[in-house]
Each structure stands twice: as C-alpha cells, then as structure tokens.
Amino acid sequence: MKDKMITLATYSYSKAQLLETRLQSEGVECYLKNLNLIQSAIGGGVKVRIRAEDLSRALKIIEELDLSYTQEDMEKAFPEKNVDVNRILVPVDFSDFSPKICDYALGIAKKFNSDILLFHTYFASAIESVPFSDSYTYNATVVEVLSEVEKNAKAKLKELYYDIKNRLELEKIEGVEVDYALSGGTASSEILxxxxxxxxxxxxxxxxxETAGTSNLLGSVVSNVIEEAEVPILIISDQGEYxxxxEVQNIMYATDFDKADxxxxxNLKYITRPxxxxxHCVHFEEEEGDNPMEEHRMHILRKYLKRALGNTDVSCRIIHIEDKMDGIEQYTKNHYIGLIAILARKHNLLQKMFFGQRSRKLFMKTHIPILMFH
Structure with missing residues (x-):
C-alpha cells in the first residue's frame, strides 16, 4: 500500500529528533511517536515513523548520520591477524569456588598454550591510611596482624599455584606456564x-x-572490574557444575546492535576457535511488529559474521517478546546454550541481565558462564 506507515527505528528523543530533521530536509515524510513532551530531553523509546515506500532512502540517511551499522564500521573492525589467548589473569579469593575458577582457566590455557597468572589482593588500607608523621607511633599490633594476613594469603596462593603446577606435570602438559602475584589494597583497584x-x-x-550474600547478582568487586576493565572477562557461576x-555445542551472542559488536x-571467534x-547471534526486541531498522542492522551483522567467521555455523535471529529476560531464558533452554557472550555496556542488556531481580533468578537457574567483551 502506497501510504502505509511503518516504524523505521526506535531511538532516544535526541537521536529521534536529529533523524526527523534530516529526513524531512531530504523530503522524507516522517513523524515521532511515543514522544514524552514533559520529559523529552531524557525520554527514550521514541519511534520514528515513515511511509513504507521511503524505506530505502531512510536507511541510507541513517547510515550517513552514523546512527546504525555501516559497511565502514564493518571494515574497520575486521581483524587483520589472529588474536591468541597468550595470557590469562585469574583473580582468586580463596573461597571454596576458587579451584573451579582455576579449572576453567587451565582448560582454556591448555587449548592455547597460555600463561596463567593467579592473583590475590588482601585488604591493607589500614596501613596505607597512616600519615607519615605517625608511622613510628602507629600501633605495632595492627602492623603485625596485617603482616600475618599477608603471610597467610601468600601461603594459600602458593597452594593453588602448586596444585596447577602438579596437574601440569601429571598430565604432561607442555606450553602452559603458571605464576602468582600478591598485592595489598582494595580488590577491584588492585585487579585493574x-x-x-x-x-x-x-x-x-x-x-x-568469599563474602557473597549481597542483593546484587555479582559481588561489588566483580561489578567494578567489569565496568572498568578493557579485557574480555569470563564470569563463572558459583552455583553451577564445571x-x-x-562439550559445549552452542553459544549465544546477545546483541543490542552496538557498533562494538x-x-x-x-574476539569471540578467536577465543572459541579451538x-x-x-x-547464535540473537537480538531480543520488546517492540511488537516489524522493525526495518533492526532487520537492516541484523543484515549487516550477518554479513560480518559470515566474513569474519568463515564456515563457522552461525544463526542470526530477531526474537519479538514482551520481556527480554524471558526471551533469554527460553532461548538458552530451547537451544541448549552453554555459553552466553555479551557486551559490557551500561544501560543496555548487560544491566538488565546482572542487576535486575529477574536476571539474578535467571543466572541462578541457568548457571551459564558469561563471556563479556568491551
């Protein structure tokens, strides 16, 4: 139908207004829907509506405005050479769960002949906060206690270290080196x-x-590291089996169509190469009906996947569902997903997955490892 109106895309108010201005200047009739006039500056979820016959012109304008994936983005991101996992950092806290984390690191290291660095930080802020002028009068008992804490931490760290060393020797594994490091300070800062x-x-x-029990799914240390680190992070559930x-046959890469995809x-290609x-590249869309912009983005992403991953078996899907978390839970069960990969971005699917009550239940129910990229 010639005058059929469709939803081109859904953006924040500022981006929707920018697109509206440009479309109208190019002679493309459009209007904004779900506009919050009272809180327009901070409102989100504004739909840009156009005539169906103007779709191809509108998509081209979106690319020119850098509001979507472009061929140039794809070319810039294409890896020039293989990226190997040469070094694996393993922060440990000596909880009962620490050996399992080491098992995962060792399993990956054996595939890539990687070096492993076990790292632990003990809290030493009491000493760090002492003014220099008071250093000679500072309570020696506190110093002795913290010295004992450091000594015990080093002993536990060496125990994990020798456990891995012995396994490497028993299994006659070559090409994997293990070392350890200890530091005093706040955990997240020292890990970074x-x-x-x-x-x-x-x-x-x-x-x-070791101090788990807060309302958040992830401890504050892990949350801070995820937010600040620039390295891929594999998060392991403390409840699931190794x-x-x-034996994992299916990975789900959950996308919100960020250019960092x-x-x-x-990176996902090289980490999973062995x-x-x-x-499974999946976008969970909470809006009902067809969304040409989402289809356009998935088309470009599918092209990149085919080129970057070669003959690797890849499935790309847009799933319409009222609640993204329900969609993720259903998809992981129905497709036997053994690993979820996702971008660590604020205010997107990551935030919903890790800091909402429903997401905590999801992670506790599935115990699926999460591989985060930045």
Missing part, C-alpha cells in the same frame, strides 16, 4: 592495576566472592 601491567588476553572470575567447553565478535561451537 595488575590487569594494566600484565596485559592479559582473558580474565576468568567467579560471579561472587562445564567442559569441549564487530570487535566483540572478532572448540566446535555454533554461534
């Missing part, structure tokens, strides 16, 4: 500091630490 110095290709962490990635998928896994 060692990350900058060590430059790992992958970090493996547990979903909660999963041998050799291209780099994330390139395994035989089918990649």
């Amino acid at each position: 500091n060692i990350c900058k110095k060590y430059q790992p290709d992958l970090m493996v962490m547990g979903s909660r630490g 999963v041998d990635f050799d 291209f780099h994330a998928i390139a 395994y035989k896994m089918q990649i």
Whole structure:
C-alpha cells in the first residue's frame, strides 16, 4: 500500500529528533511517536515513523548520520591477524569456588598454550591510611596482624599455584606456564592495576566472592572490574557444575546492535576457535511488529559474521517478546546454550541481565558462564 506507515527505528528523543530533521530536509515524510513532551530531553523509546515506500532512502540517511551499522564500521573492525589467548589473569579469593575458577582457566590455557597468572589482593588500607608523621607511633599490633594476613594469603596462593603446577606435570602438559602475584589494597583497584601491567588476553572470575550474600547478582568487586576493565572477562557461576567447553555445542551472542559488536565478535571467534561451537547471534526486541531498522542492522551483522567467521555455523535471529529476560531464558533452554557472550555496556542488556531481580533468578537457574567483551 502506497501510504502505509511503518516504524523505521526506535531511538532516544535526541537521536529521534536529529533523524526527523534530516529526513524531512531530504523530503522524507516522517513523524515521532511515543514522544514524552514533559520529559523529552531524557525520554527514550521514541519511534520514528515513515511511509513504507521511503524505506530505502531512510536507511541510507541513517547510515550517513552514523546512527546504525555501516559497511565502514564493518571494515574497520575486521581483524587483520589472529588474536591468541597468550595470557590469562585469574583473580582468586580463596573461597571454596576458587579451584573451579582455576579449572576453567587451565582448560582454556591448555587449548592455547597460555600463561596463567593467579592473583590475590588482601585488604591493607589500614596501613596505607597512616600519615607519615605517625608511622613510628602507629600501633605495632595492627602492623603485625596485617603482616600475618599477608603471610597467610601468600601461603594459600602458593597452594593453588602448586596444585596447577602438579596437574601440569601429571598430565604432561607442555606450553602452559603458571605464576602468582600478591598485592595489598582494595580488590577491584588492585585487579585493574595488575590487569594494566600484565596485559592479559582473558580474565576468568567467579560471579561472587568469599563474602557473597549481597542483593546484587555479582559481588561489588566483580561489578567494578567489569565496568572498568578493557579485557574480555569470563564470569563463572558459583552455583553451577564445571562445564567442559569441549562439550559445549552452542553459544549465544546477545546483541543490542552496538557498533562494538564487530570487535566483540572478532574476539569471540578467536577465543572459541579451538572448540566446535555454533554461534547464535540473537537480538531480543520488546517492540511488537516489524522493525526495518533492526532487520537492516541484523543484515549487516550477518554479513560480518559470515566474513569474519568463515564456515563457522552461525544463526542470526530477531526474537519479538514482551520481556527480554524471558526471551533469554527460553532461548538458552530451547537451544541448549552453554555459553552466553555479551557486551559490557551500561544501560543496555548487560544491566538488565546482572542487576535486575529477574536476571539474578535467571543466572541462578541457568548457571551459564558469561563471556563479556568491551
């Protein structure tokens, strides 16, 4: 039908207004729907409606405004060379869950002949906060206590270290080196500091630490590291059984169509290269009806996947569902997903997955490892 109106895209108010102005200047009739006039500056979910016959022109304008994936984005992100997992950083807290985290790191290291660095930080802010002028009068008992804390932490860290060393010798594994490092300070800050110095290709962490019990799914340390680190992070559920990635057949890459998808998928390719896994690239759309913009984005992403991953088995889907978390839960069950990959971005699917009550229940029910990219 010639005058049929369709939803081109859904944006924040500012982006929708920008697109509306440009479309109208190019002679494309459009209007905004779901506009919050009272809180227009901060409102979200504004639909841009156009005539169906103007779709191809509108999509081209969106690319020119850099509001969507473009061919140029795809070319820039295409990896020039293979990226190997040469170094794996493993922060540990000596909880009962720490050996399982080491198991995951060792399993990956054996595939890539990676080096493993076990890292622990003990809290030493009491000493760090002492003014220099008071250093000679400071209570020696506190110093002795913290010295004992450091000594015990080092002993536990060496125990994990020798456990991995012995396994490497017993299994006659070559090409994998293991080391350990200890630091005093706040956990998240020290993990980020060692990350900058060590430059790992992958970090493996547990979903909660020894002091688990807060209302958030992830402990505050893990949450801070996810927010600040620039390295892929594998988050392991502290409740699930150990999963041998050799037995995982399906990965779900959950996309919200961020331009960083291209780099994330390139990294995903190399991290999963030694395994035989089918990649499911899925976007969960809460809006009803067809959305040409989402279809356009998935088309470009599908082209990139085909080029970047070669003959790897890839499935690309847009799933319309009222609640994204329900969609993720259903999809992981129906397609036997053994690993979820996602971008660590604020205010998107990541935030819903890890900090909402429903998402906590989902993660606790599935216990699926999460691979996060930045």
